Amino acid sequence: MTSPTPAAALTTMRLLAQEQNLRTFTAGEVIFRAGDEGVSVFGIVDGEVGIDWGQEHHGEILGPGSSFGVGALVDNQHRRVGTATALRDCQLLEMNREQFLFALQELPMFALEMLHGLEARLGHLKPSGSDLSGPPPA
Numbered sequence: 001m002t003s004p005t006p007a008a009a010l011t012t013m014r015l016l017a018q019e020q021n022l023r024t025f026t027a028g029e030v031i032f033r034a035g036d037e038g039v040s041v042f043g044i045v046d047g048e049v050g051i052d053w054g055q056e057h058h059g060e061i062l063g064p065g066s067s068f069g070v071g072a073l074v075d076n077q078h079r080r081v082g083t084a085t086a087l088r089d090c091q092l093l094e095m096n097r098e099q100f101l102f103a104l105q106e107l108p109m110f111a112l113e114m115l116h117g118l119e120a121r122l123g124h125l126k127p128s129g130s131d132l133s134g135p136p137p138a
Helices: 006-016 097-106 108-124
Strands: 022-025 030-032 040-046 049-052 060-062 083-086 090-096
Touching (some): 097 108
Antiparallel strands (some): 030 083, 040 090
């Protein structure tokens, strides 16, 4: 079995996208800030989003097919950890917990695409100047 690709995730997002779930942000517009209450996950249909994780970590640049903000669906009282900003004009699919769980249940490939994307992103997130190859802290 092959790993899902960003193109596969983008295809699924477009299938899920409904007019009322699509949000448009202009370049430079803040999507959410660190500390904001999180109640939804976003999928990038078009454009580019930057995630600033603060001074401890390198930032990220995400494009079409990527998703971000999934922590909001894990914890009911989640506060955003990073700040997301549109780097270019973008169109985002916004999904609340109910919509997200429906997509996971009805489209198992969507779950694999989400996990693959999350794994790829986590592999690139390292604290600045740190070595994550050693044993975990006690």
